[in-house]
Amino acid sequence: xTELKPGMFIVNPGISWLRAPLLYMQEGLITSxxxxxxxVRQGFAEAYHDPSRxxxxxxxxxxxxxxxxxGLADGDDDFxxxxxxxxxxxxxxxxxxxxxxxxxxxFEHVKSLMQAAQGGAIDxxxxxxxxxxxxxxxxxxxxxxxxxxxLKSSDEYTYTHxxxxxxxxxxxxxxxxxxxxxxxxxGMSSLLHDFGKAFVPQEILNAPRRLLPNEQxxxxxxxxxxxxxxxxxxxxxxxxLQGVVQHHERHNGTGYPxxxxxxxxxxxxxxxxxxxxxxxxxxxxxxxTPMPANVxxxxxxxMRGQAWAPGYVERFIKMMGIYPVGTxxxxxxxERGVVCRSNPNFPALPCIMLAFDPxxxxxxxxxxxxxxxxxxxxxxxxxxxxxxxxxxxLLLSQAFQ
Numbered sequence: 001x002t003e004l005k006p007g008m009f010i011v012n013p014g015i016s017w018l019r020a021p022l023l024y025m026q027e028g029l030i031t032s033x034x035x036x037x038x039x040v041r042q043g044f045a046e047a048y049h050d051p052s053r054x055x056x057x058x059x060x061x062x063x064x065x066x067x068x069x070x071g072l073a074d075g076d077d078d079f080x081x082x083x084x085x086x087x088x089x090x091x092x093x094x095x096x097x098x099x100x101x102x103x104x105x106x107f108e109h110v111k112s113l114m115q116a117a118q119g120g121a122i123d124x125x126x127x128x129x130x131x132x133x134x135x136x137x138x139x140x141x142x143x144x145x146x147x148x149x150x151l152k153s154s155d156e157y158t159y160t161h162x163x164x165x166x167x168x169x170x171x172x173x174x175x176x177x178x179x180x181x182x183x184x185x186x187g188m189s190s191l192l193h194d195f196g197k198a199f200v201p202q203e204i205l206n207a208p209r210r211l212l213p214n215e216q217x218x219x220x221x222x223x224x225x226x227x228x229x230x231x232x233x234x235x236x237x238x239x240x241l242q243g244v245v246q247h248h249e250r251h252n253g254t255g256y257p258x259x260x261x262x263x264x265x266x267x268x269x270x271x272x273x274x275x276x277x278x279x280x281x282x283x284x285x286x287x288x289t290p291m292p293a294n295v296x297x298x299x300x301x302x303m304r305g306q307a308w309a310p311g312y313v314e315r316f317i318k319m320m321g322i323y324p325v326g327t328x329x330x331x332x333x334x335e336r337g338v339v340c341r342s343n344p345n346f347p348a349l350p351c352i353m354l355a356f357d358p359x360x361x362x363x364x365x366x367x368x369x370x371x372x373x374x375x376x377x378x379x380x381x382x383x384x385x386x387x388x389x390x391x392x393x394l395l396l397s398q399a400f401q
Contacts, residue, residue, distance in 0.1 A: 004036050009053035022046060022347070029055065044314075088141040092325075092340075095137060099144035102133045103163060110191060111159045117198035117229070124192070124233050131166070131187035135180075138171050146171060147326030150282065150293070158197050158205065161279055166190035168275035169243075175319040176271075182239070189243030189268055193276065196226025196244075223248055223257050243268035247276050250307045262309070274300070274308055274316050292381035293324045322347045328382035328390055332375075334358030336382065337368070338395045346371045348378065353395045365395055 012025040024044035030036060039047070088095075109130050113122060137145050149164040169190040173183050197205055200222050204215050211219055227245040230236055246260065246269025253261035255273075265273075281296035291299075297317050304313040321342035323329060329352065330336045337354035349370035357363050370376055 004030065004039070004047055004049075006030050006032050006036070007055050008049040009055070011048050011050050013048045023048075029053075038311075088143070090140045092141055092143050092147075095141035095144040096148075099137050099141075099148055102130075102137050103145060103148050106130045106134060106163045106166070106191070107159050110162045111156065114158065114195065114198040117195065122229075122233065124188075124230070124236055127188060127191050128184075131170075131184055131191055134166055135170055135183050135187055138167070138174060142171050142174070143325040146320075146324060149279070150290075150326055157283065157285060158194060161283060162191055162194050164279040164283070165193060165272065165275045168278060169271050172271055172275060172316055172319055176315065185237055185239040186243065186268060186271055188237075189240040190272055190275065192226070192230060192240065193244050193247050193272055194222060194226065195230060196222035196224065199225045199229075220248070220256050239266075239268050242266045243272045245269075247272035249273065251309045252306045255307075265309075270308060270312055274312055277307070278316070278320075289383055292383050293320070293327050294322050294381050297322065318347075321350060323350050323378060323381065328387040329378045330380050330382060330386075331368075331370075332377050332379045335368075336360075336386075336390070337365070338390060340367060340395065343369075343371055350378075352378075355390050355395055 008030045010024065010027055010030060012027050013023075015023060015025075022045040024039050024047040030049075109127065113127065116122065134145065145167045149167050166187055170183055170187045173186040178186065200219060204211065204218055207215065223245060227241060230244060231241055243266075245257070246265055249255035249258065249260040249265045249269055250273075251261060251265065253259050260269075277300060278296055281291045281299060282293050284290040297320065300307075300313050301317060304310060307313075321339075323339045323342070325339055325342060327339045328336070329339060331352065335352075335354050335358055336356040337352040339350045340353040341351035343350045351367055351369045353365050353367050354363060355365055368376075370378070
């Protein structure tokens with residue numbers, strides 16, 4: 001990216017995003033150094049340009065608000081002060097037992113909170129210890145809770161979803177460099193973001209099929225139902241309410257309940273929206289199998305600049321990795337295992353904890369660093385029965401012994 005200059009015309013070389021996640025592929029003319037800086041801040045490391053379409057920038061009227069590829073549009077954030085994620089304080093193996101207890105306790109708390117909601121007043125402050133536990137666990141080792149978020153098998157989707165979104169949103173806010181106080185606000189907002197579903201009829205909430213249009217409208221009412229109840233609770237911070245009421249808004253104005261767009265959507269709403277969508281896509285539902293994590297991320301990447309302000313999905317993907325820790329995969333060699341460590345320099349080549357040989361026989365688990373294995377790559381991620389053949393928690397623990 002150090003060779004990128006104003007006047008270059010960026011082209012899309014047609015390389016799969018899954019193979020080149022750090023390659024900037026949005027076609028168009030680079031008109032300023034500020035635009036280049038923005039592309040770099042979003043995490044891209046390479047770009048292809050067409051020399052025959054180079055233009056001298058002296059012929060341009062410099063308009064800082066011009067709408068051009070890669071530039072900062074209305075409502076976008078300047079990521080210049082957003083640092084890389086902090087390193088883990090403890091190993092995954094050490095954090096996993098605590099993470100399991102935190103996940104289980106948080107699940108039970110959300111379940112109790114929402115079941116008691118129709119009885120009258122709720123004690124929002126009672127959620128604070130659970131949020132604090134999640135924040136602290138993610139600070140110690142971000143991979144423990146994130147890997148557990150995909151292991152919880154339960155028909156009680158509403159409760160697992162609330163915990164999962166909290167995990168992803170706090171981890172993401174941490175990655176973006178938000179302060180400790182803001183991490184707790186993001187966590188509280190996430191844990192309560194679907195509180196309004198407590199007031200949606202169970203036959204709609206737990207329908208084993210896709211909803212009809214009138215049912216979808218009732219389901220969407222959960223946002224304002226939750227917001228209107230929570231804003232009456234004493235000492236609920238406005239940042240928490242922002243995330244609750246905005247987590248289904250879209251950058252291009254096509255979301256709900258208010259159809260907000262651009263700068264009108266706050267950072268809490270943006271963080272929760274990305275996190276909420278990722279879990280919804282990759283979760284198991286009664287009417288659908290879970291979408292593999294890398295497929296969900298690829299789909300979200302295609303929605304960048306439409307559902308979310310430029311830079312938000314890209315940053316989320318860089319945090320998670322193309323194949324997040326805990327993703328069951330099959331290699332080109334036929335071997336199967338679980339991603340146990342991401343590789344920021346080569347996102348498509350993480351470290352794998354292998355569990356099965358090329359013909360499907362169980363093997364004593366061992367780690368394989370794909371960046372050091374020429375010719376071996378991830379062929380596909382696994383889902384359903386293929387994924388369930390592996391004890392992911394055990395494999396992850398063995399990876400760090």
